[in-house]
Amino acid sequence: MDEITNPFTPGAGSPPPALVGRDNIIYEANTLIDRTLAGRSAQSILLTGLRGVGKTVLLNKVRHMAIDKQHISIIQLEIEENKTFAELLVPELLKTLYELNMLTGAGVAVKRGLMALRNFIKGIKVNVANISIDLAPLQGVADSGDLNRDLCDLMLTVAAAAKAQQRILLLLIDEMQLMAKDELNALILTMHKAQQIIAPIALVGAGLPTLPMNTGKAKSYAERLFLYPDIGKLNMQEAQDAISEPAERAGASFTKEALETIFNETQGYPYFLQTWAYNIWNTSPHPKITLDDVMRAKPRIQAGLDSSFFRVRYDRLTPREKIFMHAMALCDSQECTLSEVAKQMQSNSSSISRIREQLVRKGMLFSPRHGCIRYTVPLFKEFLLRVQNRS
Ligand SMILES: Nc1ncnc2c1ncn2[C@@H]1O[C@H](COP(=O)(O)OP(=O)(O)OP(=O)(O)O)[C@@H](O)[C@H]1O
Ligand SMILES: [Mg+2]
Known part of the structure; x- marks a missing residue:
């Protein structure tokens, strides 16, 4: 079918044609913003989840909600590996202060903000x-x-400048797992102080599932300061809605068997759902998409994902890291202990713990529970098993 009218959106942060299964989180974010606007204290939100579950999409959704509400100065950042938090924050704060400066009645408070910056x-x-x-x-x-x-002073001074204009600051920070320990520490401390004096700052952050552990290590009170909603895969009904609603709006339909197979293949992970639906749409000769159409498209979709989504991440690994990741794929469940991996590698836990640390730092692994490790990329195990079978 026509690729131009294809409603599906495989990508990074691309708004899906139907944002399903996230109503609770949108409600929480809305509450946070409204309470902050009302001058009440509220728990900020750190969204955590595996790769491609829709964290960036949610941050952008919150941004749009905030734009609609007005009286909100939005500071949106994506943490990068080779830049400090301060380097990313400073230009955004400067922009915010200039914007505040253009509002009528801006004066001393904005000037103080600029001096603090x-x-x-x-x-x-x-x-x-x-x-x-x-x-x-x-x-x-x-x-x-x-x-x-200094971060605390700076943010509170800028928040005071916003308050002088009856505005609040909304911090939206993506890829927070990349923040250095001292940066995370300073940010948590700032939010702690802001909550105590009811400064008008709300934070919605997003990161890999290592984030709660990192914030807890930085400050033990972090678990009371933030809500940590887990952004997970979609259930069968949500996954079906994510595909059939946009398809119907565009004049097409998927049969029940087609939808069930897509769900089984993707396990309900949003990025994979979009990828499958997008490709099936393009290769299907007619608007009533059946199981046959899904099965016909399957080899190309899988090969496409293997050579791009999975391969890009695999190619960033050193040979030792690859061996470690392959050894994990032989564990019985999605979670492995370090000793299970060591056994597969015919080694011992202490000699491979450095590789585990490197992989955590690269964002490839996280620890869901003490002593356990898991891939941050959904269906990575299945990919590694395919690679193993091919060689
Ligand atoms: N609730 C949803 N329903 C359907 N599709 C969704 C949903 N949320 C996100 N998607 C789709 O999933 C894909 C990945 O979304 P996004 O880039 O926000 O994930 P992410 O969690 O930020 O991933 P990463 O950790 O790699 O940055 C996009 O193609 C998006 O359109
Ligand atoms: Mg993202």
Whole structure:
């Protein structure tokens, strides 16, 4: 069928044609924003889940909700491996302060925000080009050179500037598992302080399932500061709705058997659902899509996923890491203990624990429970078994 009218959206952060199964999370985010707007304290939200479950999609959804509500200054960041949190934050805060400055009645509070930002850049030695703030220094605010103190000072000063304009700050941070420990520490401390003095800052973050453990390690009170909704795979009904609703709106339909097979193949993981539906649509000769159409498309879809989605991640591994990941694939369940992996590698737990750490740092593994490890990429085990069978 016509590729141009294909409603499905395999991608990274691409809004799905039907955002199903996420009503609770949208409700929680809405509550957080509305309570913050009402000047009440609220628990911020850290969305966690495997690769491709829809975390970025949800952050963008929250962004749009916030735009509709008005009176919200949005600061949206995606943490990157080769940049510090401060380097990413500073230009966004500057933009926010300039925007606040354009509102009528902006004055001292915005100026204080700009001065604090200037101090922060100097104190922490933030590597940002082309930013010069030509104001006299504001002594004692964000100028200690200590990230914890200065981030807190800076954010609270910018929040005060927003408050002076009857606005709140909404921080949307993606890929938070990449934040360094001291950065996470400083951010949690800032949110803790903000909650105590009811400063108008709300945070919705997203990251891999390592995030709750990392925040808990950074600050033990983090579990009371944040809600950690688990963004998981969709159940059978949700997965079917995710496909059949957009198809029907576009004048096509999938039979029950077709939908059941797609669910079994994808296990309800959103990225795979979009990929399967997109490709089946393109290869199907007619708008009533049947099991035959699904089965005909299957080899190409799987080969496509193997050579792109899975392969890109596999190719980032060192030879030792590959051996480790293959050994994990031989465990009976989705979760493995380090000793099971060591046994498969004919080694012992202590000699392979460094490889495990590297893989966690690369975002390939996480620990769902003490002593257990799991892939962060859904269906990676099945991919590795296919690779093993081929060689
Ligand atoms: N609730 C949903 N229903 C249907 N499809 C969805 C849903 N959420 C996300 N998707 C689709 O899943 C894909 C992945 O979404 P997204 O990029 O937001 O995942 P992610 O969790 O941020 O992944 P990563 O961890 O790799 O960044 C997109 O193609 C998106 O359209
Ligand atoms: Mg994402």
